[in-house]
Amino acid sequence: xEIDTKKLEEIIGKYGKCKSTVxxxxxxxxxxxxxxxxxxxxxxxxxLGIPLMDVYGVATFYRTFSLKPRGxxxxxVCLGTACHVRGGQRITETISRELGIxxxxxxxxxxxxxxxxxxxxxxxxxxxxxxxxxxxxxxTSQKVASLLxxxxxxxxx
Amino acid sequence: MAKLNSTKELxxxxxxxIAQWDENKxxxxxxxxxxxxxxxxxxVVDAFKHEINQRGLESKIGVLVxxxxxxxxxxxxxxxxxxxxxxxxxxxxxxxxxxxTTLQKKDIIDRLLYKDSETGKSIIYEKDIPFYKxxxxxxxxxxxxxxxxxxxxxxxxxxxxALSKVLNGMKPDEVIEIVKKSGLRGRGGGxxxxxxxxxxxxxxxxxxxxxxxxxxxGDPGAYMDRSLLEGNPHSVLEGLIIGAYxxxxxxxxxxxxxxxxxxxxxxxxxxxxxxxYGLLGEDILGSEFGFDVKVAxxxxxxxxxxxxxxxxSIEGMPGEPRAKHVHTVDVxxxxxxxxxxxxxxxxxxxxxxxxxxxxxxxxxxxxxxGTKIFSLVGKVNNTGLVEIPMGISLREIVYNIGGGIKEGxxxxxxxxxxxxxxxxxxxxxxxxxxxxxxTEVGSMMGSGGMIVMDExxxxxxxxxxxxxxxxxxxCGKCTPCxxxxxxxxxxxxxxxxxxxxxxxxxxxxxxxxxxxxxxxCQLGTTAANPLLTTLKYFKEEYDAHIKEKKCxxxxxxxxxxxxxxxxxxxxxxxxxxxxxVKAISGEKNEVHDIDTEKCIKCGICYDICRFDAVIKx
Ligand SMILES: Cc1cc2nc3c(=O)[nH]c(=O)nc-3n(C[C@H](O)[C@H](O)[C@H](O)COP(=O)(O)O)c2cc1C
Ligand code: FES
Numbered sequence: 001x002e003i004d005t006k007k008l009e010e011i012i013g014k015y016g017k018c019k020s021t022v023x024x025x026x027x028x029x030x031x032x033x034x035x036x037x038x039x040x041x042x043x044x045x046x047x048l049g050i051p052l053m054d055v056y057g058v059a060t061f062y063r064t065f066s067l068k069p070r071g072x073x074x075x076x077v078c079l080g081t082a083c084h085v086r087g088g089q090r091i092t093e094t095i096s097r098e099l100g101i102x103x104x105x106x107x108x109x110x111x112x113x114x115x116x117x118x119x120x121x122x123x124x125x126x127x128x129x130x131x132x133x134x135x136x137x138x139x140t141s142q143k144v145a146s147l148l149x150x151x152x153x154x155x156x157x
Numbered sequence: 158m159a160k161l162n163s164t165k166e167l168x169x170x171x172x173x174x175i176a177q178w179d180e181n182k183x184x185x186x187x188x189x190x191x192x193x194x195x196x197x198x199x200x201v202v203d204a205f206k207h208e209i210n211q212r213g214l215e216s217k218i219g220v221l222v223x224x225x226x227x228x229x230x231x232x233x234x235x236x237x238x239x240x241x242x243x244x245x246x247x248x249x250x251x252x253x254x255x256x257x258t259t260l261q262k263k264d265i266i267d268r269l270l271y272k273d274s275e276t277g278k279s280i281i282y283e284k285d286i287p288f289y290k291x292x293x294x295x296x297x298x299x300x301x302x303x304x305x306x307x308x309x310x311x312x313x314x315x316x317x318x319a320l321s322k323v324l325n326g327m328k329p330d331e332v333i334e335i336v337k338k339s340g341l342r343g344r345g346g347g348x349x350x351x352x353x354x355x356x357x358x359x360x361x362x363x364x365x366x367x368x369x370x371x372x373x374x375g376d377p378g379a380y381m382d383r384s385l386l387e388g389n390p391h392s393v394l395e396g397l398i399i400g401a402y403x404x405x406x407x408x409x410x411x412x413x414x415x416x417x418x419x420x421x422x423x424x425x426x427x428x429x430x431x432x433x434y435g436l437l438g439e440d441i442l443g444s445e446f447g448f449d450v451k452v453a454x455x456x457x458x459x460x461x462x463x464x465x466x467x468x469x470s471i472e473g474m475p476g477e478p479r480a481k482h483v484h485t486v487d488v489x490x491x492x493x494x495x496x497x498x499x500x501x502x503x504x505x506x507x508x509x510x511x512x513x514x515x516x517x518x519x520x521x522x523x524x525x526x527g528t529k530i531f532s533l534v535g536k537v538n539n540t541g542l543v544e545i546p547m548g549i550s551l552r553e554i555v556y557n558i559g560g561g562i563k564e565g566x567x568x569x570x571x572x573x574x575x576x577x578x579x580x581x582x583x584x585x586x587x588x589x590x591x592x593x594x595x596t597e598v599g600s601m602m603g604s605g606g607m608i609v610m611d612e613x614x615x616x617x618x619x620x621x622x623x624x625x626x627x628x629x630x631x632c633g634k635c636t637p638c639x640x641x642x643x644x645x646x647x648x649x650x651x652x653x654x655x656x657x658x659x660x661x662x663x664x665x666x667x668x669x670x671x672x673x674x675x676x677x678c679q680l681g682t683t684a685a686n687p688l689l690t691t692l693k694y695f696k697e698e699y700d701a702h703i704k705e706k707k708c709x710x711x712x713x714x715x716x717x718x719x720x721x722x723x724x725x726x727x728x729x730x731x732x733x734x735x736x737x738v739k740a741i742s743g744e745k746n747e748v749h750d751i752d753t754e755k756c757i758k759c760g761i762c763y764d765i766c767r768f769d770a771v772i773k774x
Contacts, residue, residue, distance in 0.1 A: 019472070019474075020471065022473045023453075023454075027415075027454060027456070058474070061632075062455075062458050062475075063456065064455075064456040079377075081378035081606065081608050081622070081623075082608055084377075085610055085614050085619075090760060093759060094759065094761075097737060097759075118377040118459065119376075119377035119380070121384075121417060122195060123534040124192050124230050124380075125230065135191065137195045137196065140764060141759065141764065
């Protein structure tokens with residue numbers, strides 16, 4: 001993948017070059033690309049003067065980081081306890097079935113990524129589904145089906 | 158904003174702000190916390206601004222956009238001041254009417270009022286609503302009075318007066334003494350006495366010391382810390398500055414969960430405003446004390462809520478805990494003495510300083526002082542954030558504040574303490590909520606998750622849920638935790654799928670013992686608690702799964718079947734239409750049938766049938 005090295009340098013410059021800045025740097029890079037292409041690890045390691053293994057260790061330890069490309073629309077289903085007791089798992093299964101992918105996967109056309117999360121801090125109105133940063137509470141299998149339809153059509157409630 | 162050079166200047170500013178404030182001016186306080194935001198609070202705010210502008214009422218009606226007010230279930234919440242009229246489930250379309258009828262004509266709109274669940278009567282004022290009436294909101298209550306992004310609001314209601322008091326001649330040791338006497342214990346789960354922690358850190362050797370706010374809020378199902386940071390960030394910051402002064406620290410951190418972008422935004426805003434006023438930086442309020450704070454965003458790892466893992470994460474490493482024979486108050490972040498406290502713990506500090514430890518110790522029980530904020534969620538009617546004095550019973554919380562169980566179902570258990578806690582069964586519902594009493598029944602206070610479960614929740618499934626959660630979140634350093642959770646999860650999954658064996662229970666108990674005794678951090682040592690409490694209180698459910706291959710609550714898919722009640726089915730055809738695998742057949746207006754071979758047990762037919770004709774057994 002083509003990496004915009006100037007952009008990377010800008011991000012690194014913002015945090016400074018030391019070991020403890022590796023997490024925020026990777027977070028910002030991910031914000032830029034939606035995932036972490038392999039090429040950035042080498043650059044970050046070199047710039048910060050730390051072993052490649054350390055960068056890779058951090059990137060694989062934290063759930064935040066995705067080492068695979070993610071889709072245009074990110075769908076996140078909460079599986080925190082409050083959402084679980086109100087049927088979050090079933091919502092996940094419905095979306096999985098509709099999109100034909102498992103949690104953690106992306107559709108082949110790179111349109112949708114399905115992710116799960118352990119609590120979004122919206123527990124009172126669970127089960128929660130987040131589509132591209134918008135929160136939807138009180139989800140049911142039915143509501144989620146129409147939400148997907150809307151997202152597909154590019155429109156949202 | 159000009160830098161304030163003395164506590165006197167701060168007092169003057171506050172007095173000006175109070176003088177300019179007209180308490181009787183009609184205004185609306187719109188909740189835009191995360192819950193209400195999901196219900197469209199932004200649109201309601203925009204509608205109010207637009208309508209007020211259209212009518213040229215900008216100078217007559219105030220608009221206050223607040224953080225979470227707690228009663229998230231009823232969002233969007235709008236409170237009309239000064240009367241305190243409480244409108245719930247407000248939509249943008251209601252806004253014009255609210256302005257004309259209530260703000261201008263002083264009439265009530267009955268449709269938007271809360272209806273008492275027992276009598277059906279409308280309740281007009283916020284203070285009379287049961288959800289609020291039984292709470293004691295000394296920490297969380299300020300959320301509804303201020304805009305979280307405006308430091309002036311916080312100053313006006315007395316913000317930073319505790320800091321002012323401290324810097325106006327109190328010695329660090331005096332501050333620590335007050336916190337010790339207040340009996341404040343950590344709100345992050347462990348319940349360690351805060352004053353003692355501060356004292357040890359103050360006494361530790363070294364010039365450089367750190368203070369940290371733990372805002373990782375990993376307990377799934379809890380969001381108190383999020384709402385405090387989003388709704389009243391300055392209260393946490395003020396506590397932190399006071400703590401830094403007492404301990405002798407000049408550099409602080411806040412470690413915020415990655416899933417909380419708005420909390421990060423509001424806290425950063427608070428930091429900027431505090432810096433401009435000289436409440437952070439060099440020579441705070443003209444004293445010789447200097448202090449500043451940096452923000453670290455978490456990476457979505459539960460274990461990073463643990464103190465040593467959190468510090469490793471700030472240092473840019475994977476969040477693996479280390480052994481704690483040397484305490485973090487002596488050797489913490491970057492090997493310097495460090496004090497880590499939870500968001501809510503820090504938010505208690507200004508209150509204790511302002512009102513005194515004598516006042517504070519009057520709230521709560523002998524060993525648990527003050528209030529605790531809980532996230533009351535799950536199968537309860539009124540869900541939201543509740544702040545209660547320590548010592549009231551679970552029953553009072555679930556029934557008086559929570560308004561009982563949804564749809565008239567039967568309460569089964571209350572889960573507290575998150576993945577380290579346990580399930581308190583219905584028969585122990587009179588257990589008082591304090592650190593010791595909850596531990597006695599096998600659960601724990603935890604950070605504030607309180608998940609109510611009813612007869613439709615399967616306790617084996619709940620145990621499997623928590624074990625699965627921890628299996629995914631274990632950092633993998635200790636073998637008993639990494640492998641033990643994996644095995645435990647496999648066994649529990651078997652039980653849920655009808656493949657359980659009677660000897661499984663013994664193996665589970667063995668694993669639990671090994672983990673309790675063989676893990677470094679509390680993620681591992683407490684990981685078996687949800688399993689052990691469900692085994693202790695709900696053994697019969699395990700037996701039903703293992704011996705009879707049945708899930709009494711109807712949750713475990715492999716053990717249930719869907720069928721159609723021939724008496725009740727009207728042949729409306731809705732289920733047939735919605736079934737995604739075409740497992741349902743039947744002519745219009747005739748009894749339908751489910752093909753159990755094809756059925757994937759998604760349950761949609763059960764949910765949508767209007768005649769209760771789908772049987773789940
Ligand atoms: C696995 C694990 C996760 C934890 N997560 C949190 C958390 O999310 N928030 C928190 O404040 N404390 C958490 N703690 C407790 C902290 O280690 C620490 O005790 C606490 O932040 C100290 O602050 P306090 O004394 O004010 O409670 C966790 C502990 C463990 C073992
Ligand atoms: S459990 Fe789903 S938002 Fe908290």
